[in-house]
Amino acid sequence: MxxxxxxxxxxxxxxxxxxxxxxxxxxxxxxxxxxxxxxxxxxxxxxxxxxxxxxxxxxxxxxxxxxxxxxxxxxxxxxxxxxxxxxxxxxxxxxxxxxxxxxxxxxxxxxxxxxxxxxxxxxxxxxxxxxxxxxxxxxxxxxxxxxxHITDALTPDDAAAILDNGQKGYAERLALVEREGFPSYTTSVGWLGYPDDKVRALTRAAYAEGWRAMKMKVGGDLEDDVRRARIIRDEIGPDALLMMDANQVWDVDQAIAAMARLAEVDPYWIEEPTHADDVLGHARVQRAVAPIRVATGEVAANRVIFKQLLQADAIGVMQIDACRVGGVNEVLAELLLAAKFGVPVCPHAGGVGLCELVQHLAFFDFLRVGTALEGRMVEYVDHLHEHFVDPVRTSGGRYLLPTAPGYSATMKPExxxxxxxxxxxxxx
Amino acid sequence: MxxxxxxxxxxxxxxxxxxxxxxxxxxxxxxxxxxxxxxxxxxxxxxxxxxxxxxxxxxxxxxxxxxxxxxxxxxxxxxxxxxxxxxxxxxxxxxxxxxxxxxxxxxxxxxxxxxxxxxxxxxxxxxxxxxxxxxxxxxxxxxxxxxxHITDALTPDDAAAILDNGQKGYAERLALVEREGFPSYTTSVGWLGYPDDKVRALTRAAYAEGWRAMKMKVGGDLEDDVRRARIIRDEIGPDALLMMDANQVWDVDQAIAAMARLAEVDPYWIEEPTHADDVLGHARVQRAVAPIRVATGEVAANRVIFKQLLQADAIGVMQIDACRVGGVNEVLAELLLAAKFGVPVCPHAGGVGLCELVQHLAFFDFLRVGTALEGRMVEYVDHLHEHFVDPVRTSGGRYLLPTAPGYSATMKPExxxxxxxxxxxxxx
Missing domain, CATH: 3.30.390.10 (Enolase-like, N-terminal domain)
Incomplete structure (x- = not known):
């Protein structure tokens, strides 16, 4: 004991x-x-x-x-x-x-x-x-x-039905991810602090490494955003996915106007178009920008916010975070809510060790809850992994299944x- | 300088x-x-x-x-x-x-x-x-x-129009509150920790002091809540107001069911029926319990939550807090939002020094923003005022206009x- x-x-x-x-x-x-x-x-x-x-x-x-x-x-x-x-x-x-x-x-x-x-x-x-x-x-x-506070959207019986269903085909799904890993995308190419030539070089390198989905930051000067988006689209061609992340900087109507302008580069999703607490605002943006998906969640405070984003049809992609909410127990609630509402989960990562954690949540989601890979990707940012005892491993734009016991959360003592x-x- | x-x-x-x-x-x-x-x-x-x-x-x-x-x-x-x-x-x-x-x-x-x-x-x-x-x-x-993040509900022009309008009749309103003070209600009678006889004695004393609006805590055992509510209603008669506060303990459907049971004592409002972040949940409760008003706000995180509560018709009473949000500047936004949507503001008080602060906000709201007393009351809890240099003064269930320079926030050094x-x- x-x-x-x-x-x-x-x-x-x-x-x-x-x-x-x-x-x-x-x-x-x-x-x-x-x-x-x-x-x-x-x-x-x-x-x-x-x-x-x-x-x-x-x-x-x-x-x-x-x-x-x-x-x-x-x-x-x-x-x-x-x-x-x-x-x-x-x-x-x-x-x-x-x-x-x-x-x-x-x-x-x-x-x-x-x-x-x-x-x-x-x-x-x-x-x-x-x-x-x-x-x-x-x-x-x-x-x-x-x-x-979530029984109006998800009951224990709902959860049990989802999880029972997730036992069917489990072995096949496990074999699949053991063989092929989990799809991911990279955010390493388009930070606002990077000059254009760095964006182009990083995008080209990432594409060569096998990445077919990339995310850029937007929400600075709109014409700058358009120019940088065109550089990335130019490098990755029409078929790869380009996601955008405004980190909450816009007001609701501003978000709708900006995305009307940025639609020319065919974004796959717009992440955090406005304030993280604004469920109704996200819903308005989602109605206005469809078929571009609204994505949010890295700053969603708890399961009650996620519940409402789903109830209001405010998001096409749900982004869980491993550390913002009350840990694994609350993430379980969020994954089950997403499954109930049929919205794919694409975890937020980056920062310190978030990739290490969320890979476990994404693999679990696929194996037992969401049971599909379609529309699912884990964010990947290539920094600070060297400080972890059991760092993420990726290959050709995919996360490989972790094997060491635990949550891959242990930092090197040094x-x-x-x-x-x-x-x-x-x-x- | x-x-x-x-x-x-x-x-x-x-x-x-x-x-x-x-x-x-x-x-x-x-x-x-x-x-x-x-x-x-x-x-x-x-x-x-x-x-x-x-x-x-x-x-x-x-x-x-x-x-x-x-x-x-x-x-x-x-x-x-x-x-x-x-x-x-x-x-x-x-x-x-x-x-x-x-x-x-x-x-x-x-x-x-x-x-x-x-x-x-x-x-x-x-x-x-x-x-x-x-x-x-x-x-x-x-x-x-x-x-x-609130321009979709309130623009600077909207705010200016409200504040310009608030200059009309200012002298008359000031004379009124100088003479009569501001309506309030007491929460000192019905804390969950009090036994029945204490609730009855406190209610009787408060009524004798002039209070005609009282708030009780609910959300424990429902039959206990009903029994305590009957005691208070019995003491205050049919015309005085009885408010209830569940402090977020209920799920949405549970709140609706509990209020159906408690409706027999004719509550004026139900406060915090469910989780403070649940805008859509509050809206469902408000639709179900009308004409009982839903009130919330002491734990509303910021102006973006208040904006949505108003946009969703989720509240019949808006309760601002002087300390939960980013201070006076954000409260100004909230008072203007309430005025734009025509919802009366009844500030949360109690705790340490909240009465001292919110009286200023309520008087300002009446004098320049909301411009009406109908449906407005400031909460009053009778403790800890002795630690303040410029404590609230009440008379016959009304706050008296503070006169000392400042925000009445200074505690006694001792x-x-x-x-x-x-x-x-x-x-x-």
Whole structure:
């Protein structure tokens, strides 16, 4: 029986701001992680994190410290026996809930802790997280979902039916992804901070590597966006997919007008056209820009926002994030909601270690929930993987199935030490 | 010219958890404040705060520290000249925005700082905040509102028209509230933690004091709710208003069913029937429970949520909060949105110092924006006022117009010292 003895929190920051990597219409910072290690009475350590953008990482670290009282002293057996009770001890803490509820700093800290618990659960089971989930009995999976505030869209019976259905053809789907991996797309070509010639060179290189779907940032000067989009379309030809990401910079009517202009390069989706909380705004944009799909989710605060995006027909692509919400348990709810509404899930990745995490969620979704690859792609950004013990592996524009036990969340100890803020050698 | 030289943050906590005060279906804690003082090069000090629920107050304090770089060194003149640029320096910080955006801890910390700046502006002008706002030229007021992400519902021209209209009859409205104060209601009678006989005694006393509108907490056991509601209705008679507050505990269908049962006591509104982020859920509840009004807002994250609640006809009463959102500037946007959609505003109060703040917003709303008293009431909770230098004054169930310069946000230095966590004498 594994008992969690202590929660250690590390403020880890990578100095990426100066390179233009990760620059978009809204965000510009040092990719960082509130990195959590769960020390146990055994040999195993659970690792989890939430991704932040530099300054302020100490705030999510403080939130993890405040929440850790609900984790320290718990056994894996009791967490597995009453997973929603455990999850709510974090999300419905009668004092801390006021600071969200279920959103922002306090929810991201919950995600870091909950992710670490799932890493530990998978390591204890000796399997990668995707397999732990994909091969879990339906009733046990359902018992890991908090249906509070989403029963008007998804009931436990709905969830059970989806998961039972996901057991049919499981072996064939597993054989397929073992052989071919999971489709992905790259965001490494079109950050706003990059000059035109860099965009063209990176696009050409990515195409040569096998990528057939690429995402660019938009939302700066519209004519700049058009020019950069034409460069990318010119390089990738008419058949490859070009996605656009405005990172919430537009107002609703501005988004509709901008996409009318950008439609000439045949975008596949427009991501975050307006404020992340604006369900009705996304719905209006989706009606106006169809057949271009509206995609959002990396900043969707919780399952209640996703529920509404689906109820309002506001999105054609749902982008889950592994760290923004309350960890694996809440992502389960979101994947089930997407399946119920028939909307494909394309996880958000990049940042610090998000690729490492979401690959597990995407493989699980395909194997047991969504059961189709059509319209599914995992984002891929080529940086900071070297700091992870079990980094993603890609080939020809596809993620390969992870095999090591756990959630691929463990950072190399030397990276944690070197990039710790403010006392690591990089920051001193 | 006043320059802000330093931001001081105090973690102030009052040990209220043990008394049952403030207990509802979701929250139970020690009423606390992240209390901010802006030290200047002159005699004036700006005071502001955000309200929290005990544990975790150190997290909002850390967020204030992280944001204070945007405040220290600024002059009041430059803030007043470009108020939205100043506001966005906080809300659109390219590194810290990721932690919201515009929600939860980081936005509450923004609110504390922005409120302190407005306290300072009003003190520098030598007038109470309500008067500073109510007598400000229309173009200057409009320049204090960030319309980003709400132009699909409210444009600067819309706002100017509302504020111009609010100049008509101003003197008469001012004379009215100087004479009669502002209607309010009390929440002191029906916390979930109170036994029946205490509810009855408090209700009887409140009625005798002149209160004709009272709010009770619901969302525990439904039969308990019915029994307590009958006690209150029995005491106040058929004509006084009885409001109910479920503090988000219900799912959508559960809320509809519970209100069908509670309708027998003729509730005036049901507050927070479901999750604060659930715009579409609130809209369904509002359609189902009419003519009972749905009220919400104390946990609405920002103006984008309020915009949608109004667009979706989800609320019959809009409840602003002085500290949850990004301070006075964002509340201006919310009051203007409510006026545009014709929904009355009844501010949330209670907690620590919320009554002190929202009275200014309610008086301003009546004098210059909403221009009617019909359906307007400010919440009143009778605790912790003794810690403020300029506490609210009420008479016969009405707030009296504040007269001291500033935002009534200044705490007594001895209270700050005594209740500072963890080193104040109360906590040591």
């Amino acid at each position: 594994t008992t969690i003895r202590a929660v250690e929190v590390h403020d880890v920051r990578f100095p990426t701001a100066d390179t233009g990597d990760g620059s978009d219409a809204i965000n510009r910072g040092d990719y960082s992680a509130t990195y959590v290690e769960l020390r146990t009475d055994g040999d195993l350590t659970g690792a989890g994190f939430t991704f932040t953008n530099g300054r302020g990482n100490e705030i999510t670290c403080a939130a993890v410290e405040a929440l850790s009282r609900h984790v320290t002293g718990r056994t894996l057996a009791e967490i597995a026996a009453e997973p929603v009770a455990f999850w709510r001890s974090l999300t419905a803490d009668p004092q801390l809930r006021w600071l969200g509820p279920e959103k922002g700093v306090i929810h991201m800290a919950t995600g870091a802790l909950v992710n670490a618990v799932w890493d530990l659960r998978a390591k204890a089971a000796g399997v990668p997280l995707w397999r732990l989930l994909a091969e879990m009995p339906t009733d046990e999976l359902v018992a890991n979902v908090d249906f509070h 990276s944690v030490e070197r990039f710790s803020f403010p006392d690591g050698p990089v920051w001193r | 006043t320059t802000i030289r330093a931001v001081e943050v105090h973690d102030v906590r009052f040990p209220t958890a043990d008394t049952g005060d403030g207990s509802d279906a979701i929250n139970r804690g020690d009423y606390s404040a992240t209390y901010v003082e802006l030290r200047t090069d002159g005699d004036l000090t700006g005071a502001g705060f955000t309200f929290t629920n005990g544990r975790g107050n150190e997290i909002t304090c850390a967020a204030v520290e992280a944001l204070s770089r945007h405040v220290t060194g600024r002059t009041l003149a430059e803030i007043a000249a470009e108020p939205v640029a100043f506001w966005r320096s906080l809300t659109a910080d390219p590194q810290l925005r990721w932690l919201g955006p515009e929600k939860g801890v980081i936005h509450m910390a923004t609110g504390a700082l922005v409120n302190a700046v407005w306290d300072l502006r009003a003190k520098a002008a030598g007038v109470p905040l309500w008067r500073l706002l109510a007598e400000m030229p229309t173009d200057e007021l409009v320049a204090n509102v960030d319309f980003h 209270s700050v010292e005594r209740f500072s966590f963890p080193d104040g004498p109360v906590w040591r």
